[in-house]
Amino acid sequence: MRWRPSAELVRAIVTMSAVLGSFGTTLALHDIAGFSSTLIILSVVLALTLGRLEGHGSWRSRGARLATLVVVAIAARYVAEVLFHHEAVGGGLLAVGLSAPILLRRLGPVASRLGTLMSLPFIAVLTTPAVAAPAAHDAWWTPVVAVVAYVWAAAATTVAHSLGLLHDVPPAPARRRAGRVLDASTRMAIQMLVSLGVALVIGHLAFDEHWPWVVITAFVVNSGNRGRGDVLTKSVLRVLGALVGTTAATLIAGRVTPGSHASVVAIFVVLAIGTWLRPRGYAYWAGCVTAVLALLYGYYGTGEGSQLEVRLLAIVIGGAIAVAVSWFLLPVRTRDVARRRTADVLAAVQDVLKGRLEGGEPDLSALHAARHHLELVRPTWRLHHRLRRPTTAPAHALDAVLAVADAAADLGPTPHRATLGQAARDLGNVRRLLRDSDHVTGLTPDLVAVATRLREASAQA
Structure with missing residues (x-):
């Protein structure tokens, strides 16, 4: 049997190809032009995330993303x-730069991706050690470095797509604007702004030059917020991973000469491992990111082992700040996130059933996209299920929703029409019940019945 690399491994190879290409090009420009090493760090941060985000698209859309990246990189350089x-x-200014892009999520997947691009240069600013001061002529080279990182990321992903090794992640399904004054994206942006503000104040008052560790942890824990339960789960995993990664890397960095090439090699090895393991758990990524930061600080001569206890305490406090803010300030309930994403899945299933009943071949892309985004909240619900007595738990409800989605996707071209019609009517009833319900849990038996009827329609074809 021919061996094929996993999707996670392919994505890691593509991303690290972009990272190493961007690093090598920027390093060569650095030797020629003499700009500060902050731009080298910027090129790595940009390529690292662009390698995950960049996908197929028209030249126009890619041009818009590149232009956005260049403009924001210049702004971040002045920050x-x-x-x-x-x-x-x-x-x-840094807190605003990291919080404002979250507001763009409300405008759809394209704007959401632009928002992610806008945050990247500010992340680079946050992760750069203070001793790596910006140089006066960095302003002229900042847009060049942004272009270099984007070109390498676009080239790596284009080659991988052309070889059939890489496939785009489905975009989030478009949603109608909610009637409430503050939607989830606005509340999450406010939470991020307050978390970073509190972390900055506490970091400067209690940790002096170690303040970035508080702020970085607060940012990482709040990133990708999918409800307060999700933040709590990720905070525990990320703080544990960060503690392990920081401990190991700080002890190593303290035994390596500042400016050593060994530190640079170690940084890229850890980045590669973190990129590969990221889809498998938050703790892996958090541990690798904080290990990279510790190695980076050690490279600049600020990674002594005597600072370990202070950094660990800063990480714990940063995580606690993020959890407290997400839990008590304009909280986004995880059940509301799951309910909304369940509604997206069921709406996509209804469209598939309608297409089958009309005798056509429905487009499954919306169904796959909705299913993918529901899967993202599944780990939180599974943890919830483990911590409670076995009963009709949310984890079972989400499993039932996913079973409905899979049964709809597996329908052949000629399902049994009467059975399929009954399944469509049952699904319509479930969607009406969901609109009037505060939680998806109570609908588990109805969802299981719909999935069973869809499988019967396929079997009776």
Whole structure:
């Protein structure tokens, strides 16, 4: 049997190809032009995330993403300069730069991707050690570095797609605007802004030059917020991973000469491992990211083992800040997130059934996209199920929704029409019940019945 690499391994190879290409090009430009090493870090951060985000698209859409990246990179460079000279003002600008892009999620998947791109240069600013001061002529080279990172990421992903090794992640299904004053994206943006603000204040007051560790942890824990239960789950996993990664890397960095090439090699090895393991759990990624930061600080001569206890305490406090804010300030309930994504899946299933009943071949892309985004909240519900006595738990409800989606996707071209029609009517009843319900859990038996009827329609074809 011919061996085929897993999707996670392919994505990691593509991403690291972009990272190493961007790093090598920027390093060569650095030797020629003499700009600061902050731009080298920027190129790595940009390529690392672009390698995951960049996919197929028209030249127009890619041009828009590149233009956005260049403009925001220039703005972030000035924020870095302000942060170096005026920490309070720079910290406030940094918090705004990391929070504002979250608002774009409400405008759909295209705007959401642009928002993610907008946050990348500010993440680079946050992760750059303070001793790596920006140089005066960095402003001229910042857009060049942004273009270099984007070109490498686009080239790596294009080659992988052309070889059939890589497939785009389905975009989030479009939703109608909710009637409430503050939708989930707005509340999450406010939560991020407050979390970073509190982390900045506590970091400067209690940890002096170690304040970035508090802020980075608060940012990482709040990123990709899918409800307060999700934040709590990820905070525990990410803090545990960060503690392990920071401990190991700090002890190693303390035994390596500052500026050593061994530190650079170790950084890229850890980045590759983290990129590969990221889809398998938050703890792996958190551990690798914080290990990279510890190695980076060690490279600049600020990674002594005596600082380990302070960093660990800063990580714990940063995670606690993120959880407290997400839990008590404009909370987004995880059950509401699951309910909304369940509604997306069932709407997509209804469209598939309608297409089959009309004798056509329905497009399954919307169904696959909705299913993928429901899967993202599944780990939180599974943990919820383990912590409660065995009963009709949310984990069972989501399993039933996914079973309905799979049964609809597996329908052949000629399912039994009467059985399929009854399944469509039952599904319509479930969707009406969901609109009037506060939770998806109570619908588990009805969802199981719909999935069973869909499988019967396939079997009777």
